[in-house]
Structures are given as C-alpha cells and as structure tokens.
Amino acid sequence: LAKTTQPISMDSYEGQEVNITCSHNNIATNDYITWYQQFPSQGPRFIIQGYKTKVTNEVASLFIPADRKSSTLSLPRVSLSDTAVYYCLVVRYGNKLVFGAGTILRVKS
Amino acid sequence: DAEITQSPRHKITETGRQVTLACHQTWNHNNMFWYRQDLGHGLRLIHYSYGVHDTNKGEVSDGYSVSRSNTEDLPLTLESAASSQTSVYFCASNGDRGEVSGTDTQYFGPGTRLTVL
Numbered sequence: 001l002a003k004t005t006q007p008i009s010m011d012s013y014e015g016q017e018v019n020i021t022c023s024h025n026n027i028a029t030n031d032y033i034t035w036y037q038q039f040p041s042q043g044p045r046f047i048i049q050g051y052k053t054k055v056t057n058e059v060a061s062l063f064i065p066a067d068r069k070s071s072t073l074s075l076p077r078v079s080l081s082d083t084a085v086y087y088c089l090v091v092r093y094g095n096k097l098v099f100g101a102g103t104i105l106r107v108k109s
Numbered sequence: 110d111a112e113i114t115q116s117p118r119h120k121i122t123e124t125g126r127q128v129t130l131a132c133h134q135t136w137n138h139n140n141m142f143w144y145r146q147d148l149g150h151g152l153r154l155i156h157y158s159y160g161v162h163d164t165n166k167g168e169v170s171d172g173y174s175v176s177r178s179n180t181e182d183l184p185l186t187l188e189s190a191a192s193s194q195t196s197v198y199f200c201a202s203n204g205d206r207g208e209v210s211g212t213d214t215q216y217f218g219p220g221t222r223l224t225v226l
Contacts, residue, residue: 043199043217044152087151096167097215099144099152 001098002026002090009104018075020103022088025069033064033071036087038102044087048073075105083107111136115200115218123226128187130221132200140204141183142215143167143175145196152199158183159204190225197222 005023012018024033032051036044048055050062050071061074075082085102113134122128132141139160144152154167156175164175172194174186187194201215 041220043201043220044215045217046214049214096154096157097142097152098154101149101151 001092002028002031004088004090004100006086006088006100006103008101009106011106011108012078013108014079015077018078018082018105018107020073020075020086020088020105021070022073023070024088024090027068027090028092031090031092033062033068034089034091034097035060035062035073036089036099038085038087040084044099047086049091078105078107080107080109113200113202113216113218115198115221117221118219119222119224121224121226122190124190124192126190128190128223130185130187130198130200130223132183132185132218133181134200134202134216134218135181136202136216137180138202138204138216139180140202140213141177142201143173143183143185144199144201145169145194146199146220147196155185155198156183187223190223192225195223195225 002024034049035047037047038044048060048062050064052064055062063072085104087099087102116131142157143155146152153169155173156167158164158177161177177183198221200218203213203215
C-alpha cells in the first residue's frame with residue numbers, strides 16, 4: 001500500500017476552515033483514500049472516504065486531484081471539539097488498515 | 110444500538126502473567142481486528158480474524174494470540190506479559206456477515222490501557 005505523508009501538527013482557531021493535506025505518491029488504481037479521527041482516550045472514528053474529485057458529508061469534505069497523488073481533508077468552521085488526531089490512510093480490498101502518526105489538530109479559542 | 114465494547118478499560122499486571130483482553134461486538138460483523146497504540150508508532154495491527162475459527166497474524170503478533178469461537182468475540186491473550194507490551198489496545202470490526210469488504214469502515218472500541226510492571 002502507498003505510504004502517506006501528512007503534517008505532524010496544525011493549529012487553528014474556532015470558526016476557521018482547516019485543510020489537512022496528505023501525500024500518497026504511490027497510490028494504486030484500486031486504492032481509496034480514507035480519513036479517520038481520534039479523540040483523546042477514544043478509538044479512531046471514520047470520517048470520510050473517496051476515490052477521486054470531491055466527496056462531502058456532514059462532517060468534512062475530501063478533495064482529490066486527478067493524479068490522486070495527494071488529498072486534502074477540509075473541516076469547515078472548526079470548534080474546540082474538533083481537536084483530535086487525523087489519520088490519512090490509503091486502503092485497498094483486504095481490510096488491513098495501516099495507520100501513520102497522523103496530524104494533531106489543536107483548535108484554540 | 111449495535112456497538113463494540115472492550116474490557117477491562119484499565120489493567121495493571123506483572124511481568125510474566127497471562128492476560129486476556131476482551132472484545133465484543135453486536136454488529137454481527139465478520140471481521141475483527143486488534144491494534145496496539147504507542148507514542149511515536151500510531152496504531153499497529155496485532156491479529157485479525159475474517160470469521161469464526163479464522164485468525165491471522167498482523168504486523169506485531171509476537172507474544173500475542175487470539176481465538177474466534179463465535180462471531181461476536183475476539184479475545185486477545187498475552188501469554189506472558191512483558192513491559193514492552195504496556196500500551197493502549199484497540200479492538201475493531203467491520204464487514205457484514207458473509208462479506209469481506211476491503212474498504213469497509215472499521216468501527217473501533219474504546220480501548221484498554223494495559224500497564225505491565
């Protein structure tokens with residue numbers, strides 16, 4: 001599976017839009033991009049998944065350019081409760097997830 | 110509501126003791142997973158199961174074992190606990206019964222914090 005690279009940490013303020021970019025240069029045709037969120041003392045939670053272009057749900061948007069070598073998770077108008085670790089994963093049929101270190105997002109008031 | 114639970118939530122044990130961590134899911138999922146999470150390493154896969162009586166080794170399986178006697182449970186056993194196994198352990202599940210879907214969302218439990226002294 002393609003290795004992912006994302007920033008170690010990011011800071012933001014309440015009400016701002018936050019964009020976290022993930023690089024996955026060696027992504028294969030059958031791979032999808034998935035993002036999980038993990039709050040302190042909890043297990044990871046699925047946020048969003050996409051294959052190409054743009055996907056939006058009630059929590060976030062995921063932008064994937066045509067070459068699919070990177071992706072951007074966009075969190076609109078963050079609040080203090082969005083402080084968490086965000087993981088970008090490349091996933092493929094077979095179920096095994098490979099987690100990197102993730103991005104620590106700190107939202108300040 | 111369907112859920113995935115882990116017990117105990119916190120455990121302190123001594124080096125050399127056998128420890129079993131429980132994981133129970135009520136989604137009727139075919140697939141279950143065990144991960145450990147340590148600072149600087151993210152989550153690493155220990156063992157996984159694609160159905161009853163099926164078990165597979167993950168990335169860091171040494172010193173751990175699992176068994177799957179029914180759909181709902183996948184207990185994780187540390188045969189002889191070592192200080193290097195101090196960690197937070199997460200169980201996860203996905204896949205409706207009879208299906209194996211590679212991109213299916215995994216649902217994680219709340220975790221068990223294990224300390225080996």
